[in-house]
Amino acid sequence: MHEKCGVVGISTADRDVARPLYYSLYALQHRGQESAGIVTHDGFQQYEHVEMGLVGDAFDEGDLDSLNGSNGIGHVRYPTSGSVNNCCAQPFSVSFKSGSLGLAHNGNLINTDEIREELAALGHAFTSDGDTEVIAHDLARNLLEEDLVRAVKRTMSRIHGSYSLTITHDETVLGVRDPQGNRPLCIGELDDGYVLASESAAIDTLDGELVRDVRPGELVVLHDDGSGFDTYQLVETEQTAHCFFEHVYFARPDSVIDDELVYEVRRDLGGALWEESGIETDVVMPVPDSGRAFASGYADAAPEGVDFAEGLMKNRYVGRTFIMPTQDERERAVRLKLNPIKSTVEGKTVTVIDDSIVRGTTSSQLVELLYEAGAEEVHVRIGAPPIVAPCYMGIDMASREELIAADKSVDEIREEIKADSLSYLSIGAIADALGTSDSNLCLGCVTGEYPYDIEGEQTDREVERPAVGHSSADD
Template sequence: MVTGIHEECGVFGIYTNKTSDVAAQTYVSLYALQHRGQESCGIVVNDDGVFSYHKDVGLVNQVFDKETLERLGKGNIAIGHVRYSTTGNCNASNAQPLVVRHIKGPMAIAHNGNLTNARELREQYENKGMIFHSTNDTEVISYAITEERLREPSIQAALEKAMYRIKGAYSLLVMSPTKLIAARDPDGFRPLCLGKIDDGYVVASETCAFDSIGAEYIRDLKPGEMIVIDKNGVNSITTHCGKKGTICVFEYVYFARPDSVIEGSSVHMARLRAGKYLWREHPVDADIVIGVPDSGLDAALGFSQESGIPYGIGFIKNRYIGRTFIQPSQTERTNSVKIKLNAISSTVKGKRVVMIDDSIVRGTTSGRIVKLLRDAGAKEVHVRISSPAFIAPCYFGTDIDSKENLIACKMTNEEICEYIGADSLGYLSVESVKKLAGNSKCDFCVGCFTEKYPIEVPKDMPKDKFESKISEKK
């Protein structure tokens, strides 16, 4: 059953001009991207056309140890992936990167996003006799590329043609025996950026991955752009470019790390703006402002700065448990909420508290967090949300729930406030959330807040396609 919200994946790739320990660099970078997916991960290393790989269910430090990294060996190209299943089951067969042995040579592929025509393409390929070993969109993309590769002279030409067939959101990394290729869908739903390292180049979902290995951020890939990195350097192919782009605004609200820069805008600054806009739209008399870790902290600071209400640390977060909504089952998610946060009584006791969080989906987790503050002695709890209310599902890589499970589709604002036990509740407006990125050069997808999507969504597309499992977030 579809019941909540998920984020999708993080990708990283590296190309160097000499054989080096690219597995270790990819490992460190995946650590930096761990927040984007905590279900499975993998690394593929290319040593002169020979692919070695390891992937499994678990966190980066659970799947890889020193011995595993040494077994992957050295090479000059590598790609890595951290995953949460927006489509497909939580098992090792769906872990990425996907490695394909093809008549034209091996290929590895890692994908962040969701295709809107995956089911249609899957049925077409199955009717041609193609066999699927997983339930994720990445294998569909691999067949689109390999089918074109039989007719095209190069892997990049095959991908260029395949991009006419695949629809929806995708940030891709494709590794051939001699090249690292990165591509972003024509609408630019998901982030993807290019960086420079001493003897080569790196590509990642977020710039925080570059910081972890001392790489220099160069720029974001343009919507629809494909770049080919090989011994000749970086070549840009812009056949599918032309749109301004509509990146998912929730990258700024929640998904990205605050130290990342996306489309030229600081995520930290975007969240500060969210807090400032919240104060302007929903002022309240209070004694202290606190944020729900982690994505609520920056917005709480912005609210405090704009309002003059003191900022305080209201919760201690258990750093040894992942984001609650990325737990693969409802039981695990519920148990993790109980041990993830603890309210600091000395901060909130006897005070009128403003609690800043990034979203409310079903309301149950928000209700538990409000109760933590009540039990710690808070006199009043005023909840402010640094995004608009969810009223529609997402089809582009963020598994925001079906309408039947979104609390804002079933209750009024006043009823939600009562349900979670708050004294007042205010959401950021759609108009303000569009302004969070400041000087960003692109527009934003806000379909989950407005039910107006940048591209057409098939009316018969089920939200739980290919056994998508979605656990509750809040």
């Protein structure tokens, strides 16, 4: 799985926002590394700079100096829809009769093609194959006929799927969260203005204060002088569909999402993992970095004598771009990324904790590494249910054919990764840790039940949820 995208929008009293936007994008870099961009407006003219690559590579001092204005938006992208090129990089900008528009999008629409065809028939020309341009064109068309709030509401009635948007309409900055709240978005207060961001960590970077989450179906309009904001509840829904994987994996652990500190949620999930399937071993260790909070909570819930330890060291300079043309080199990639600490592992029984198993390749190689380092037993615990289906809401996830849990039982997965035992966390434990009902969560990737009708897939009214099991070599 890869990150989704990160969005930010800022309005201040009178200072240029290019640098605050730049710092915010750095704080959201974990959500996307393919491209980065900023759009600003000074009350007279819109400015933009969008480039491929990391935030630090996409901007230099001159780029930031050229982005004038005290209002603007920013975006970091990992593509879940559209091509990986400058055409689909964001924010997407358009100028039309009613002014200038910039739009940054985190999420994924499921009716993009339908709306694109309708707009193309009306004379709209598209320059990309992404869904963000479709939203921008639809909103621009509505702005020709409606005021800002009504135009946004009309667009929201047409687009279906997951989205958190930050938008500039001339010097006005606004934020929108989809009606089921699938994607996170929050409001923060600065000394001289307000900020909208995918995660509160971006607000912290600016020394701001988190105000609250943007509510599902809500429009937030920042005052262009930084003095405050107005809100409009444009869509009401009985149930939400928050993406539970934000708390399990995607979000920074120091972010607060839907009133929950992500780090504490992960520790609670680790504690629940012990309650459901704990096994007393000499050492409990995380797969860095995402397994760390789970392992900490798991070890704290375990009896005295089960010790938390760092048993795997991560090489932070090996990323997705590492070239692995042969199978042998692909297998060696795990050794390049993670190396066991023999003194922690040798002669010990070990529980290794991760956030998920996707294809199973990495888990299998990690178990093998730990045995090679001298572990007597290796038990695997996962802080989420098995991933059995693809995501259509904005996570770049393997296809169903590549997902190890799509056609294998827990015991079959344990045999394939050669662990002494394997357990996943239950859906109920996820809901309990988030203080909500599972009916208010998007669980499509672990149940096959989706909050929207997906062509070729079943909805939550048609599928029985699979049981989450435990497997041991002794069973």
